[in-house]
Amino acid sequence: MTMKRVALTGNEAMALAMRQAKPDVFIGYPITPASDILSAIAKYVANGEMEAEFMTPESEHSVASALFGASSAGARSFTCTASQGLALMHEVLHIISGARLPIVISSSSRSLSSPINVHGDHADFMDMRDASFIQIFSENSQDSYDNFLQGVKIAESVRLPAIISSDGFITSHNLEPVEVLKDDEAYDFVGEFKPAYSILDIQNPITINPLSLPDSFMEIKKSQSDAMAFAKKEIIKTAKEYQKLSGREYGFFRPYKLKDAEIAIVVMGSTAETAQSVIDELRKKDVKAGILALRVFRPFPYLKIAEALKNCKAICIMDRSDGFSGHGGPLFVETSAALYDLKNKPKIISRIYGLGGREINEEMIKSVFEDIKKLSENKKVERYGYVGLKI
Numbered sequence: 001m002t003m004k005r006v007a008l009t010g011n012e013a014m015a016l017a018m019r020q021a022k023p024d025v026f027i028g029y030p031i032t033p034a035s036d037i038l039s040a041i042a043k044y045v046a047n048g049e050m051e052a053e054f055m056t057p058e059s060e061h062s063v064a065s066a067l068f069g070a071s072s073a074g075a076r077s078f079t080c081t082a083s084q085g086l087a088l089m090h091e092v093l094h095i096i097s098g099a100r101l102p103i104v105i106s107s108s109s110r111s112l113s114s115p116i117n118v119h120g121d122h123a124d125f126m127d128m129r130d131a132s133f134i135q136i137f138s139e140n141s142q143d144s145y146d147n148f149l150q151g152v153k154i155a156e157s158v159r160l161p162a163i164i165s166s167d168g169f170i171t172s173h174n175l176e177p178v179e180v181l182k183d184d185e186a187y188d189f190v191g192e193f194k195p196a197y198s199i200l201d202i203q204n205p206i207t208i209n210p211l212s213l214p215d216s217f218m219e220i221k222k223s224q225s226d227a228m229a230f231a232k233k234e235i236i237k238t239a240k241e242y243q244k245l246s247g248r249e250y251g252f253f254r255p256y257k258l259k260d261a262e263i264a265i266v267v268m269g270s271t272a273e274t275a276q277s278v279i280d281e282l283r284k285k286d287v288k289a290g291i292l293a294l295r296v297f298r299p300f301p302y303l304k305i306a307e308a309l310k311n312c313k314a315i316c317i318m319d320r321s322d323g324f325s326g327h328g329g330p331l332f333v334e335t336s337a338a339l340y341d342l343k344n345k346p347k348i349i350s351r352i353y354g355l356g357g358r359e360i361n362e363e364m365i366k367s368v369f370e371d372i373k374k375l376s377e378n379k380k381v382e383r384y385g386y387v388g389l390k391i
Helices: 010-020 035-046 060-072 083-098 141-158 183-190 217-246 271-284 302-309 330-338 362-376
Strands: 003-008 025-027 053-055 077-081 104-109 134-138 162-167 176-181 253-256 263-268 289-294 296-298 314-319 347-352 384-386
Touching: 003 010, 010 035, 010 077, 010 104, 010 141, 010 162, 010 176, 010 183, 025 060, 035 053, 035 077, 060 077, 060 083, 077 083, 083 104, 083 217, 104 141, 134 141, 134 217, 141 162, 141 176, 141 183, 141 217, 176 183, 176 217, 183 217, 253 271, 253 302, 263 271, 263 302, 263 330, 263 362, 271 289, 271 362, 289 302, 302 330, 314 330, 314 362, 330 347, 347 362
Parallel strands: 025 053, 025 077, 077 104, 104 162, 134 162, 263 289, 263 314, 314 347, 347 384
Antiparallel strands: 003 176, 134 296, 253 289
């Protein structure tokens, strides 16, 4: 194994991983902040560095529809998108997952309108949570590269589509040192695509996306759900294989000083790295603080999360999106449910932050830990709140 260290943005890192995975088809439509991925793929194809059919239809809905056709024909198929583009695909995304097509999407996660905002938050990623896609989130450019390669292997193993995301502009456009594999090593890890079927196989004709009446629909959906549950094993298996190849360890989440933590935050994406310096400062003051940085949102690793947080006195789940339920953000709701069966549950609060790309800094994260510490001391703390509001 030979690693090369290069400077890449999160978008460039995902585009490189796409090239190394050797897709048969790439179909895309430009949208901020994911357009750099599309541009990089276009250059790879134009320069003869990537042998893929490259298509740019008239909209993201058409992109998803064309991907459905390509994957049904047996092609390894990728795209990139974000925000309204992902939302415009949404009708077809459910069809893709229902047909068990392992299409992989790279997303530079961004807010959803309205009002119009082109900056990063997790609204588009959370909008996918019931679409039966494997969902993996990256903290930095290195994660973006590693997660995409792993995502392809996982998706094709369990025959479910996957979306690999990172924070729009914060990670997507941030230039960082990234250790990358040689082309042949990356492709050997992902492996040759072996589709379960092809509509072009005239000797074995099949029907894709047929009408399903009440006598069969539930069973089909149950098999889809079973595949998502099985993906947990494949995620860990793939991570171990990748660790042997790269030396980098991955799992469902990345804990930081969590083993003996009494107070902790649960967060996704680049904010975890910002929070680490806050943890280090608190530890110097003998405050046992920690982080659970979630990597895999679907399938949701509820048992592992409960095990990791069971010894904490109090925690805050930080969401970079609002579920508009009046009951905290979507990550808060799912994490709360994961802790339900614990005998000694941590006290929990919800904090929503960074919407529309608003800054989240160390002082803001310190204020969150101040609230968690008060909560651990049985002091009254607002259960649902926002961080960084101007009013």
